[in-house]
Amino acid sequence: MKITAAEALIRSLEMEGVEVVFGYPGGAILPVYDSLFHAKKLKHILTRSEQAAAHAASGYARVSGRVGVCMATSGPGATNLVTGIATAYMDSIPVVAITGQVSTSLIGRDVFQEVDITGATAPFTKHNYLVKRAEDIPRIVKEAFYIASTGRPGPVLIDLPKDVAETKIEFKYPEQITLRGYKPKYEGHPLQISRAAEAINKALRPVICAGGGVNSSGAEQELMELAEKAQIPVATTLMGIGAFPENHPLSLGMMGMHGTPYANRAVTESDLVIATGARFGDRLTGRVAGFAPKARIIHIDIDPAEIGKNVKADIPIVGNVKRVLEEILKEVHQKQPTEWNERIAELKKNTFTYDKKNKLCPQEIIEELSRRTAGNAIITTEVGSHQMWVAQYYRFIKPRTFISSGGLGTMGYGLPAAIGAKFAKPDETVINICGDGSFQMNLAEMATAVENNLSIKMILFNNQGLGLVRQLQEFYCKKRYSQVYFGFVPDFVKLAESYRIPAMRIESRDELPGAIDRLIAEKGCFLLECMVDIYENVYPMVLNGSPINEMIGG
Amino acid sequence: MKTTLSVLVENHPGVLSRVAGLFSRRGFNIDSLAVGTTENPDISRMTIVVDGDDYIVEQVKKQLNKLVDVIKVSKIIPEESVSRELVLIKVDAEPQVRSEIIHIAEIFRANIVDVSRKSMIIELTGDKDKVTAFEELLKPFGIKELVRTGIIAVNRGTKTIKIEEED
Ligand SMILES: Cc1ncc(C[n+]2csc(CCOP(=O)(O)OP(=O)(O)O)c2C)c(N)n1
Numbered sequence: 001m002k003i004t005a006a007e008a009l010i011r012s013l014e015m016e017g018v019e020v021v022f023g024y025p026g027g028a029i030l031p032v033y034d035s036l037f038h039a040k041k042l043k044h045i046l047t048r049s050e051q052a053a054a055h056a057a058s059g060y061a062r063v064s065g066r067v068g069v070c071m072a073t074s075g076p077g078a079t080n081l082v083t084g085i086a087t088a089y090m091d092s093i094p095v096v097a098i099t100g101q102v103s104t105s106l107i108g109r110d111v112f113q114e115v116d117i118t119g120a121t122a123p124f125t126k127h128n129y130l131v132k133r134a135e136d137i138p139r140i141v142k143e144a145f146y147i148a149s150t151g152r153p154g155p156v157l158i159d160l161p162k163d164v165a166e167t168k169i170e171f172k173y174p175e176q177i178t179l180r181g182y183k184p185k186y187e188g189h190p191l192q193i194s195r196a197a198e199a200i201n202k203a204l205r206p207v208i209c210a211g212g213g214v215n216s217s218g219a220e221q222e223l224m225e226l227a228e229k230a231q232i233p234v235a236t237t238l239m240g241i242g243a244f245p246e247n248h249p250l251s252l253g254m255m256g257m258h259g260t261p262y263a264n265r266a267v268t269e270s271d272l273v274i275a276t277g278a279r280f281g282d283r284l285t286g287r288v289a290g291f292a293p294k295a296r297i298i299h300i301d302i303d304p305a306e307i308g309k310n311v312k313a314d315i316p317i318v319g320n321v322k323r324v325l326e327e328i329l330k331e332v333h334q335k336q337p338t339e340w341n342e343r344i345a346e347l348k349k350n351t352f353t354y355d356k357k358n359k360l361c362p363q364e365i366i367e368e369l370s371r372r373t374a375g376n377a378i379i380t381t382e383v384g385s386h387q388m389w390v391a392q393y394y395r396f397i398k399p400r401t402f403i404s405s406g407g408l409g410t411m412g413y414g415l416p417a418a419i420g421a422k423f424a425k426p427d428e429t430v431i432n433i434c435g436d437g438s439f440q441m442n443l444a445e446m447a448t449a450v451e452n453n454l455s456i457k458m459i460l461f462n463n464q465g466l467g468l469v470r471q472l473q474e475f476y477c478k479k480r481y482s483q484v485y486f487g488f489v490p491d492f493v494k495l496a497e498s499y500r501i502p503a504m505r506i507e508s509r510d511e512l513p514g515a516i517d518r519l520i521a522e523k524g525c526f527l528l529e530c531m532v533d534i535y536e537n538v539y540p541m542v543l544n545g546s547p548i549n550e551m552i553g554g
Numbered sequence: 555m556k557t558t559l560s561v562l563v564e565n566h567p568g569v570l571s572r573v574a575g576l577f578s579r580r581g582f583n584i585d586s587l588a589v590g591t592t593e594n595p596d597i598s599r600m601t602i603v604v605d606g607d608d609y610i611v612e613q614v615k616k617q618l619n620k621l622v623d624v625i626k627v628s629k630i631i632p633e634e635s636v637s638r639e640l641v642l643i644k645v646d647a648e649p650q651v652r653s654e655i656i657h658i659a660e661i662f663r664a665n666i667v668d669v670s671r672k673s674m675i676i677e678l679t680g681d682k683d684k685v686t687a688f689e690e691l692l693k694p695f696g697i698k699e700l701v702r703t704g705i706i707a708v709n710r711g712t713k714t715i716k717i718e719e720e721d
Binding site: 123 | 563564567568571572575579609612613616617619620621622623624625
């Protein structure tokens with residue numbers, strides 16, 4: 001029996017095991033939504049904007065490790081997805097985005113709601129498709145999921161013109177994929193693996209720098225074995241948070257621009273940096289010339305283009321981090337703690353802290369939350385100072401529990417990502433930590449959470465402005481504070497209540513324990529608004545152009 | 555430094571814009587780009603001359619390889635390959651200088667493909683140096699228009715750049 005390409009699309013998604021799609025309908029994607037109406041297995045979550053649908057899909061993907069799916073109509077629907085797609089791309093998150101498109105005969109004529117979305121997203125999708133023939137749909141969906149989830153994961157977009165979607169085809173889901181231009185390499189080169197193991201065995205002051213690749217390849221076990229076997233301290237990148245338990249004696253926490261002083265110093269003193277699934281981003285390395293000046297560098301990454309791109313690698317290994325570590329482990333010798341481990345313990349004494357001069361500090365709120373949840377929660381964040389404090393002060397112990405926009409730094413990410421996270425792990429506590437700036441970008445998603453009976457906890461740091469940008473202006477613009485204070489902020493408690501979300505506001509530290517109690521106890525959504533000072537800075541901080549061991553406040 | 559890359563790509567719509575877009579967004583400089591189908595109609599070959607040091611060329615190769623539609627990227631070694639470019643030059647050619655121009659064209663084995671009252675069009679094939687030298691010689695006569703195809707290249711001997719080949 002013939003079915004429309006739109007139905008074939010839904011069937012194909014079901015064949016891929018998709019359970020939930022986040023999206024927003026419109027004219028050009030009508031046929032798809034019509035097919036969705038009859039779908040038995042597939043659940044569609046209507047967000048309040050397409051951007052949120054993309055973020056929810058990526059939050060879902062980050063937490064579950066599976067491909068997140070979002071869809072939108074042509075034109076403005078598609079362009080609203082763009083920020084979410086770019087966010088997923090920068091953090092290597094597997095997402096399939098489906099957009100409606102105007103009919104093929106109209107493409108190129110600037111008709112109503114036409115936009116060249118494959119052209120627009122080419123720079124930040126792993127691949128994209130404009131479907132020209134209806135019978136290609138099953139193959140394209142299969143390829144899209146394959147490309148999104150294999151190799152270095154990333155977003156893939158499928159743009160489906162309306163007339164193509166309405167065309168009837170014989171549905172047959174392909175079993176195989178032939179992509180001669182796409183062959184990710186998983187196994188590391190044996191020779192390079194031996195060289196790496198030898199370098200590790202000989203190193204006197206090794207440091208592991210664990211990136212998002214450890215989380216995405218599920219290599220946390222191997223990472224732990226390597227660290228413990230050879231007594232190597234482990235620093236993570238922002239994306240690598242959770243890959244190594246931060247309560248482990250070998251943990252150095254996060255390194256980089258707002259990293260821990262001991263992580264940054266350890267890397268600077270080290271004679272061997274083992275980068276696993278990390279790309280040496282500029283926020284990580286500081287001034288590249290001053291990065292790990294005494295170290296040889298082993299760089300393990302699945303994407304050959306990352307190797308040597310930012311920092312020169314002495315021992316490059318292209319492959320899946322998990323598999324490569326498994327192999328390296330076979331050749332690495334067991335070691336007892338050395339002088340280097342003593343030195344690390346020494347470095348760790350010089351920790352970072354904050355001044356409790358105000359009635360309530362954002363850092364202590366996160367410390368309290370960390371203590372109370374003991375790392376057993378999924379924490380999503382928005383972007384800003386609050387995000388950095390979460391990275392610094394929350395002790396993450398499990399992979400895929402810190403969900404944050406790293407590479408693109410997208411404000412408005414956290415709340416929709418929390419929604420996606422909750423669909424991925426309904427039984428986990430999901431908490432979004434946000435600033436008042438970021439929160440206002442996608443706060444309408446509270447409605448999505450309520451509508452779907454999701455329990456999403458929100459901790460809002462209200463500093464009446466854009467804290468992190470203000471900090472930048474303090475350092476780089478001689479305190480010329482330009483457009484970083486909000487002249488008006490709504491009553492967030494009442495706002496939450498209008499969404500039928502219970503909420504409370506606190507202003508001092510005495511109220512904190514009780515507030516956290518309530519946050520944890522609440523069954524449904526809850527908003528905790530914390531009044532904090534906009535002049536609270538994120539420290540340590542490495543200034544632009546400085547090497548990472550030169551930190552202010554560290 | 556100039557490097558010639560031979561790139562086999564799927565003959566899909568949009569491939570050219572993906573490749574061109576990659577160059578512009580990553581700040582790579584293209585000297586020339588020639589594209590056409592190969593012995594296999596599903597596959598096109600792009601010959602791209604890149605301007606940049608080893609780091610840039612390495613990045614270009616790796617980034618090109620990341621495109622799903624790119625099947626294979628190979629570096630063309632000048633000594634082991636033949637490279638050619640075709641150029642069409644419309645040059646001012648009043649009757650009194652015509653024979654001189656024809657003479658130059660003959661020396662370069664160029665063809666005169668069109669003659670009008672005041673100008674002619676000359677077609678020349680050759681490597682970059684030959685084309686440049688020819689252009690220099692014609693300049694004094696007044697070049698009205700010039701079109702170059704960009705370099706295309708193949709390896710000498712039995713060495714081929716095909717998809718069957720694994721590297
Ligand atoms: C979409 C977007 N626009 C602008 C920025 C630039 N930016 C980075 S942090 C920041 C301030 C964030 O303010 P808020 O969410 O209140 O967090 P705070 O820093 O105050 O904790 C801004 C504007 C961004 N990262 N994302």
